[in-house]
Amino acid sequence: MRGRNPYLGALAERRPARPYTITVQPLGVTVTVDPQKLSDGDHGLPGSVLGQLLDAGVEIDHACGGVLACSTCHVYIAAGSASCGEASEEEEDMLDGAPALRSTSRLACQCVPDGTSDVVVEIPAWNRNAVKEGH
Numbered sequence: 001m002r003g004r005n006p007y008l009g010a011l012a013e014r015r016p017a018r019p020y021t022i023t024v025q026p027l028g029v030t031v032t033v034d035p036q037k038l039s040d041g042d043h044g045l046p047g048s049v050l051g052q053l054l055d056a057g058v059e060i061d062h063a064c065g066g067v068l069a070c071s072t073c074h075v076y077i078a079a080g081s082a083s084c085g086e087a088s089e090e091e092e093d094m095l096d097g098a099p100a101l102r103s104t105s106r107l108a109c110q111c112v113p114d115g116t117s118d119v120v121v122e123i124p125a126w127n128r129n130a131v132k133e134g135h
């Protein structure tokens, strides 16, 4: 499954104005995001952390394909949260069911950094088996 959840209203699109990096911990992998080559929204919102990491070959669990119908893409934003904007009400509702919730929790398929700073995401311990590089 992939794409957008048709039952959700249109969410405002965010686009980065300049290149930035996403570092995935504890994998220690850093991906550079080029605003001219954003993920197209096949896995979450266009330019989402999930889409950018998948495009770069970093596999993160995403059971629903990025349509905001699970919480398997749950990550912690360890740095750069201000550039990620606020979570939507729908994202907050889905996060409520996620294990090991923190104030820094986001769904990678809904989190679209605007490029004003680099971003560090941490994969929750319970979900690390599903993360790998170079798929």
Ligand code: FES
Pocket (backbone or CB within 6 Å): 044, 061, 062, 063, 064, 065, 066, 067, 068, 069, 070, 071, 072, 073, 094, 107, 108, 109, 110
């Ligand atoms: S992949 Fe299901 S909500 Fe993000």
